Amino acid sequence: MHGISDSMAAFSAAGERSLRTFQGNSMTNRITAAAKLARQLASQPAAWFATTRVSARAVLTTAQHTLTVLGISALVVIAALFARPELAKQLSQTFLQEPAAEAPAVTAPPLSELMEAPPAAPVVNNAPLTAEEKALLGTKKQQQWVTSWLSKRYRVAGDAANMLVSTAYLTAREIKLDPLLILAVMAIESGLNPFAESPVGAQGLMQVMSKVHHDKFQEMGGVQAALNPVANIRVGSLILKDYVTRGGSVEAGLKTYVGAAAFETDDGYGSRVLAEYNRLKQVSAGKKVPTTTPPMLATAPVAQKDPAVASNDKIGKADTQIAGL
Numbered sequence: 001m002h003g004i005s006d007s008m009a010a011f012s013a014a015g016e017r018s019l020r021t022f023q024g025n026s027m028t029n030r031i032t033a034a035a036k037l038a039r040q041l042a043s044q045p046a047a048w049f050a051t052t053r054v055s056a057r058a059v060l061t062t063a064q065h066t067l068t069v070l071g072i073s074a075l076v077v078i079a080a081l082f083a084r085p086e087l088a089k090q091l092s093q094t095f096l097q098e099p100a101a102e103a104p105a106v107t108a109p110p111l112s113e114l115m116e117a118p119p120a121a122p123v124v125n126n127a128p129l130t131a132e133e134k135a136l137l138g139t140k141k142q143q144q145w146v147t148s149w150l151s152k153r154y155r156v157a158g159d160a161a162n163m164l165v166s167t168a169y170l171t172a173r174e175i176k177l178d179p180l181l182i183l184a185v186m187a188i189e190s191g192l193n194p195f196a197e198s199p200v201g202a203q204g205l206m207q208v209m210s211k212v213h214h215d216k217f218q219e220m221g222g223v224q225a226a227l228n229p230v231a232n233i234r235v236g237s238l239i240l241k242d243y244v245t246r247g248g249s250v251e252a253g254l255k256t257y258v259g260a261a262a263f264e265t266d267d268g269y270g271s272r273v274l275a276e277y278n279r280l281k282q283v284s285a286g287k288k289v290p291t292t293t294p295p296m297l298a299t300a301p302v303a304q305k306d307p308a309v310a311s312n313d314k315i316g317k318a319d320t321q322i323a324g325l
Helices: 002-083 085-095 131-137 140-153 158-175 179-190 214-220 223-227 229-247 250-257 269-284 307-312
Strands: none
Touching: 002 085, 131 158, 140 158, 140 179, 140 269, 158 179, 158 229, 179 229, 179 250, 179 269, 214 223, 214 229, 223 229, 229 250, 250 269
């Protein structure tokens, strides 16, 4: 009995020792884990501070290099401005330039004002047409056909073409010259462009040499009226009438008009004008004439010669018949 009791006591004592040993090991493990965690927490701020120092050093280095480059560039610019003062002046004008004032809006004048006749323009004759004038001018319907055809052929606005044709007809009635011949010359000379100007100074619809015929523009305000459509048509028609009368034929008059009276040929100028005249005649007669035939504008006129030279030229009278001549 005593032996059993002793064995039980020994076993209990051994269990208590084992329990104390297990508890001790567990406590040691906890302490070890806690120490390791503490070391990790302590190392993180040090690593952060080390990384921050590296980044700050890189930023400072980059800033230093940037300032160095800017400083060198500034020195180069200053040296260039010192060597070339005109560059400094241009830069100062560029940066200190005052803002440009806004240009006032420009309103285009109405077409009627652009085409308005000068003060000395011929007054419309309201007297009834004579038989000769009726044959010369034709009917209102024929004039409309001519206007429409020219507008399409030369791509001119209908209103503008009507004013140009009307002016040509009024001038033709006054000076007794075929209006279709006037229009043919206008078409070949300028393509119905009232602001055309050649390299030698011929101006306007009929390419009048205003410097040569300045006296004819005096009653219309001077040579500045050369680009006025009404003045240009009137002066050009008077010159053409005079040349045809003195030359004795339409061909001779056209040759003098283009400035080739002293030359053997007019480079086909007269043929082009008369071809356009014949087309206008067909249009006026109510025939369908294509508007797509390429019009051949006059070449740059040759320098005008003394009228005495043209009057001395012996040019035979051609068979071409122009109304009013």
